[in-house]
Amino acid sequence: MVGSGVTKVDRHYDKNYLTLIDEAVSKALADSGLDASDVEYLVVSTAFSETILDQADPSTYIAQNLGLKNVKTLTISSGEVSGAVALDYAYSLVKAGRAHRILVVGFEKMSEYPSWVINKVYAKILEYEVEGIKNVTPPDYAALIMSEYMRKYRVSREDIVRWSVKMHENAVRTPHAQLQFTISVDSLGRALRISEPVTMLDSHPVSDGAAALLVADESATKKTNREPVEVVDVESSVNLPIYLRDDITYFSATASAYKKLSSKNEIKLSKTTALNVYDTYDIYGLLTIEALEICGRGEALKCLSEMPYLNVGGGLKARGHPVGATPIYQIHELRELMSGASWVRYDGDISLAHSMSGPDNNAWLILLRRWV
C-alpha cells in the first residue's frame, strides 16, 4: 500500500460523492508519488449507492470524474464490509499479477435523507426476510447483546460506555474524525435511548465520507513519498444467524477468521498491537477484542486502559461510519500510525483491521506489516 487519503467524516451537505472522492484521491495520489495515469484498475466500494444515490455501478462515473480512461473499473457492494472486500480484491489482483497499480475508493453519502429513510436503508445489512419484515433493526440486536453481556459478566451500563469515552478521546486528536468532542460516563443519564439499553452514546453516527488507497506491487514502492505498508493477508468467516447462536456474546466469525489468520501467518495479537476494529456499537468493540483473544471472555473492559493503539482514529463511534468507506478509513489510520503520521508513535511491526456486517454476521480481518 503506497498511498492513502481521506476526507473529513461529516455530514457533507454541500458536497456530492464525486467531490468527496476527488479530494480523497488527490490526497492519496500525492501521498503515493503516483499520477492518475499510473492507475490501471479502479475498485470502488459502497454499500448503499443504489438506494441512497439512485446510482448503480458508480465506478464508471467516478473514473470519468477523475479523468481515468485506460482503466478497468468495478463497484463492490458487500454491506458493511464492502471496503474490506474491495481491498481483498485489489490485493488478489496484485498478487496474481493481473494489475500493478490499483486505486481503491470507498465512499458513502448517508446524510442525503432524513433518518427514517436512512435507518431503513441501513437496516438492509440484516436479512430482509427475517429481521426486515419483523422490524428488528441493527441497534435492537446491540441492545439484546449488551443486556446479555451485562447480565452474564455482571457489568454495569456505565462500564460499557467507557469504550465510547475512549473513542471520543481518540477522535479529538484525529483531524478527519466526525465527533471531535469528549463525552463522559456521566453523560449517559441524559443520552437519548435508541433501543433500551443502547443510547446515542453507544452508537456510531450517520456519516458521509470518502477514502482512497493505492495498492501496488513492489515496482511502485520506490516512488512513494512515505514508507509503504505491506498487506500481508486477508481472512474472513461467516457466523450463524444470531437467533441460532448458542452464545450471542461471542463473535465466532471474528474468532475463527483470527484463528486462520494467526496460524497461517504465525502472529499473535497483544494489547499493544495496533488494532482498528468495528465498534458499530460500543458493546461490539468489546466483544471483538475478546474474540481476537486479546482479552479473556468478559474481561474486555479490564484491558481497555492497557490498549494504547486501539482505534486511534476514534472508531466507528467517533470517527464515524461512512459505511462503504469505513474499512478504507481504518487502513488509512493504520498506515498513518505505522508511518509515524498519527498523533501517537507506534513501533510495532504489524497491525490489524477488523470489519464485520451487523453483529458479527461475517467478519473480515486485514493484516498489515511494516515494509521491510
Place this chain on the structure above:
Amino acid sequence: MKYSGFKSGIIGWGAYIPVYRIKAKDIARLWGFDERITDSLWIEEKAVAGVDEDTVTMGWYAARSALVRAGVDPRDVGAVFVGTESKPYAVKPSSTIIADALGISTRKLSTDLEFACRAGSEGVRIAVSLVESGTVRYGLAIGSDTAQANPGDVLELTASSGAAAYLVGPADESVAVFEALVTYVTDTPDFWRREGSRYPAHGEGFTGEPAYFHHIVTAVTMLMSESGLKPSDFDYAVFHQPNGKFPLQVGRMLGFPKEKVLPGIVTPWIGNTYNASALLGLAKILENSKPGQRILVAPFGSGAGADAVSVLVTDKVLDRVGRAPTVEELLSRKKYISYAEYAKFRSLIHRNLG
C-alpha cells in the same frame, strides 16, 4: 439621549398566546419518543390555539394591542402585512380581514407574506422602508401562526400557535428606534410544505448547521461589520427559537453571554410560534427594558434567511408597557389540555360532519 439621527422605530407592539398548553412530555410519551428528548431540545410545553382561533384572530389581538400601546388612530396606518405559513385561506389575504376588523384605513398597502418563520420580520423590514421613504406614516407588521406538524414527527413537540405585532412609524414617536438592519437569504431547502400536503417536511440535522446556524451567524456578522457594533454593545440578543436550545447555542457561537439571551427566550413554555417566535421574544424584552438599552433581534426562516436588526430603546417605552397585556401575563395565563383535546383543537381527528 437623542435619537434624532434615526428615521423610524417601533411605536407600539402587541402579543398573543393562546391559553391552552400541552406538555411536551405528553406528546413524546404518546408517540414513543424517549421523554428525555424534551430536555435535549429544551421544550417544556407548547401553546395550542383553541377551536375558534386561527392566524387571523390571534394576529388581530396582537395588532390591536400594538395600536393601543402606540395610541395611534388606526385610520393613520397606511400598510398592513401579515407574515404567516398557516393562512386560514389559501387564496384570500388574512391582512385585509385583520385591517378591516381594526378599522385601519382602506387607503393602504396590504398583503400576506410567506417565508416560513421570518415573513413577519420581513414585514417589519418593508414597513421600515415605507416609513423611511415617506410612503406611509405608520406600517403594521404582524407575525401569526397556528403551526402544523405531522403527528408523531419530532416537530410536533414544538410547533405551536401565537402572534406578535409591531407598529412601525417615525423615530421621534418610537419606543425603540431602528439603528441597523440587514438580511441574508439563500436557497436552502431545510424545511418545506408542498402544495396539497397537510404537514411540512424537514431535513432534520440539515435544518441546523447549514440553515439556522449558518444564516443567523452570517446575518449578525454582516450587521456587526456594517455597523461597527460588537456583542458587548448589546444588552440583549433575541434569536428565532425553534426550541430552547438553538438560541442559546447560536448566542454562544456569536459571543453573547447566556444572560443576554435567556430573557428573550419564550419557546420552552409556549413552543415555536413560527412567525411570532423571535418577535414575541423581542416584545418580552421591550416590556422589561430601560431607555438607552440596545437589543439585537435575529429572526430566521427556513428556505432560508435571517435578519439582524439593532434597536435602541427610548424613554417612551416606560408608559406604553402597561397599556396592553404583556408577554409575561400571557405566558402565565394557561390551561393544560390532554393530547386528545389538542388533537380535537388542531383538527387532527377526521370525522364526517352533517
